[in-house]
Amino acid sequence: MAQVILKNIKKVYPHHESKKKKKGAEDKQLSLQVTDEGVVAVQAFDLDIQDKEFIVLVGPSGCGKSTTLRMVAGLEDISGGDLYIDGQRVNDVAPKDRDIAMVFQNYALYPHMSVRENMAFPLKLRKVAKDEINRRVEQAAEILGITQYLDRKPKALSGGQRQRVAIGRAIVREPKVLLMDEPLSNLDAKLRNQMRAELIKLRQRINTTFIYVTHDQTEAMTLGDRIVIMKDGVIQQIGTPQQVFDHPANLFVAGFIGMPQMNLFDAQLVCEDGQYAVKLDRVQVVLSDAKQENLSRKQVKPGPIILGVRPEHLQLTGEAEQMLHGTVEVSEMMGSAVHVHLHAYNRDTILIVPTDKPENPVSFPYGSKVCFTFNGSTAHLFDPDT
Numbered sequence: 001m002a003q004v005i006l007k008n009i010k011k012v013y014p015h016h017e018s019k020k021k022k023k024g025a026e027d028k029q030l031s032l033q034v035t036d037e038g039v040v041a042v043q044a045f046d047l048d049i050q051d052k053e054f055i056v057l058v059g060p061s062g063c064g065k066s067t068t069l070r071m072v073a074g075l076e077d078i079s080g081g082d083l084y085i086d087g088q089r090v091n092d093v094a095p096k097d098r099d100i101a102m103v104f105q106n107y108a109l110y111p112h113m114s115v116r117e118n119m120a121f122p123l124k125l126r127k128v129a130k131d132e133i134n135r136r137v138e139q140a141a142e143i144l145g146i147t148q149y150l151d152r153k154p155k156a157l158s159g160g161q162r163q164r165v166a167i168g169r170a171i172v173r174e175p176k177v178l179l180m181d182e183p184l185s186n187l188d189a190k191l192r193n194q195m196r197a198e199l200i201k202l203r204q205r206i207n208t209t210f211i212y213v214t215h216d217q218t219e220a221m222t223l224g225d226r227i228v229i230m231k232d233g234v235i236q237q238i239g240t241p242q243q244v245f246d247h248p249a250n251l252f253v254a255g256f257i258g259m260p261q262m263n264l265f266d267a268q269l270v271c272e273d274g275q276y277a278v279k280l281d282r283v284q285v286v287l288s289d290a291k292q293e294n295l296s297r298k299q300v301k302p303g304p305i306i307l308g309v310r311p312e313h314l315q316l317t318g319e320a321e322q323m324l325h326g327t328v329e330v331s332e333m334m335g336s337a338v339h340v341h342l343h344a345y346n347r348d349t350i351l352i353v354p355t356d357k358p359e360n361p362v363s364f365p366y367g368s369k370v371c372f373t374f375n376g377s378t379a380h381l382f383d384p385d386t
């Protein structure tokens with residue numbers, strides 16, 4: 001059992017410390033709250049993580065993901081709030097007594113030790129019997145497919161193999177909670193995809209709770225049972241991948257989750273005969289029943305809104321006066337679909353046009369006009385002021 005509860009967790013880096021903040025986070029820092037005590041890197045962080053759940057913290061660089069993870073690990077003091085592991089408040093419990101293991105981005109292997117020694121090291125420290133150490137190291141090596149490298153030194157391994165050793169060293173301890181901080185970000189794109197699939201398999205074979213940090217929305221979507229999306233030290237939304245994709249809580253989440261990004265348009269919400277519709281240019285689309293209900297319940301007033309439509313939900317139409325339209329800037333043939341980048345209504349807009357429908361064109365010359373529309377069930381509405 002390993003349930004992890006973060007209750008109103010806060011982290012403030014005192015001013016003298018925040019000067020040595022991470023490279024690259026400089027301008028992001030400006031949007032974090034600054035108080036007399038220092039820079040507020042994380043605030044009001046509430047999350048109940050279930051036993052064996054795979055939680056992903058995701059957000060742009062500097063939003064407080066690593067800080068949160070390091071507080072769970074005990075590598076960073078907690079400035080406010082309560083952290084519980086299996087019902088025990090652990091704010092002041094030393095890292096080694098939290099029964100947690102962490103995998104870092106840079107692997108952090110001991111260069112002078114073999115793979116076997118690296119993996120055995122945390123068990124030796126805990127004075128586990130030799131036979132048991134061998135059993136666990138060999139089992140972890142087998143799960144991770146690194147049995148043939150057990151006697152090599154880290155420098156004789158590829159990046160992907162080193163990362164497997166680092167994961168192996170974490171799992172031999174059979175920790176209650178496994179923390180991973182951007183574990184794939186030093187790998188090239190192909191290896192990253194492969195390791196991502198292997199993490200999914202690993203997760204099925206070991207019984208532990210995972211907390212995983214990444215800035216990559218694809219990793220978050222594919223790995224997480226639930227995703228926690230953060231910005232400027234504040235949680236924006238918590239949900240399953242499907243929930244955050246289908247019902248983004250705000251414009252930030254809408255722009256962050258989904259590839260390519262959701263299209264946004266400045267539109268109008270209208271209400272005629274008690275029916276809500278969204279109007280863009282000459283197109284007026286009545287919203288779905290669920291959205292009608294939601295808007296009526298919140299008594300939303302007609303007026304300017306931001307309309308969001310995912311690229312896969314914009315439909316290509318024949319050229320017609322009453323349709324939406326844009327001008328082709330770039331078109332990318334992706335095999336099963338063409339990604340058509342348009343300039344439409346003062347915004348960059350992407351349309352995904354499947355190639356398996358004979359009626360769809362596959363060529364979209366630069367500067368040509370494309371007509372499209374959307375429907376009320378896949379339209380997302382956002383308040384322009386948020």
Ligand code: ADP
Binds near residue numbers: 017020025041059
């Ligand atoms: P992320 O993991 O999302 O990239 P971090 O948790 O590393 O973000 O950082 C959040 C904020 O806290 C950033 O503005 C960063 O500069 C600052 N920060 C991180 N570590 C320290 C530290 N040890 N001392 C001072 N400020 C820090």
